[in-house]
Amino acid sequence: MLAASWPSPAGFDEYALTFDRQRERRLLVIPALFDEANKLRRFTVETMRRLDAAGIDTFLPDLPGTNESLDWPFEQDLAKWRAAMAGAAQHFGATHALSIRGGCLVATVDLPTAQYAPVSGAKILRGLLRAHLMQKREAGVHLKMEDELAEGRKEGLCMVGYDWSAQLIRDLEAADPPATDLAIAQPQLGGPGLWLRAEPSKDGKQSEALARIVQEWLV
Known part of the structure; x- marks a missing residue:
């Protein structure tokens, strides 16, 4: 896993976590929004580790105005985040996308897209x-x-x-959430959603289940 950067449409360099070995299947992972992004961060990265082991490159970009971004948080809206995710997909050469929870609302990238537990x-x-x-x-x-x-x-x-x-x-x-190629419901992962917990957490079995579903979709 490496930290990388990518140029947002607003002109800032934003961070991303990547597992990139220049493989054929390249998955943009669009994170959950706000507090759920923090609660699901470890779970998301663990899912990416399993996809890496399965031969799939993954890229988790920060949304502008979040985490270490130099972009101004108060100036963000869904249109800007959608444009940013489209820019990240192009920069990393993504072939597919996986959007998580509220990230489904900004996943209007021109790629085959799976949604995990989409929410309005x-x-x-x-x-x-x-x-x-x-x-x-x-x-x-x-x-x-x-x-x-x-x-x-x-x-x-x-x-x-x-x-x-x-x-x-x-x-x-x-x-x-927009129409999607694959919708993954929480019960398919075999437990309650980690965003319901009071603190950030991880669940290896759920990460394994999500990675397996995504891997089968990408075959």
């Missing part, structure tokens, strides 16, 4: 708004979800450690 933008938004309101309540500030959402649509929000542009909030409210 509205569901992501509601979950993070609930966490945001809970944090505020613990600090003695009582807010209503409807009021915060209305404010977010107009001005954006800073919640649970993320800066959200107004456009991103509006995008998520209307976003559903």
Whole structure:
């Protein structure tokens, strides 16, 4: 596994984790969004390790405005992330894509694409708004979800450690995963989704199951 970089459409060099041996099958892995990206990071990398052992190159790019990105978080929206993932696919010469959870919403790359546990933008938004309101309540500030959402649509929000542009909030409210070549449901992996756990975790059996399904799809 190596750290690599790729040029985003906004002009920044973004990071990616790669298993690249210049093999025929080259899989772009589009990460989950926001807190789920952190919770699923180890699981995602372990899946990539197993795909590498199966003879498949994999590439996990950071979304602009996340992790170590120099791009401004508050300026991100789904259209920019979609363009960035298309750029990453072209840069790494990807032949296929695997999108994970909310990453399915930005996986409009022109490649055969598998989705793992796709989720709507509205569901992501509601979950993070609930966490945001809970944090505020613990600090003695009582807010209503409807009021915060209305404010977010107009001005954006800073919640649970993320800066959200107004456009991103509006995008998520209307976003559903696109049609796909392969949809992988969580029960196929033999356990509950790791994004439901309180802390980042991994599950070797689930990573093995996901890698096997993807490998069989790529044959």
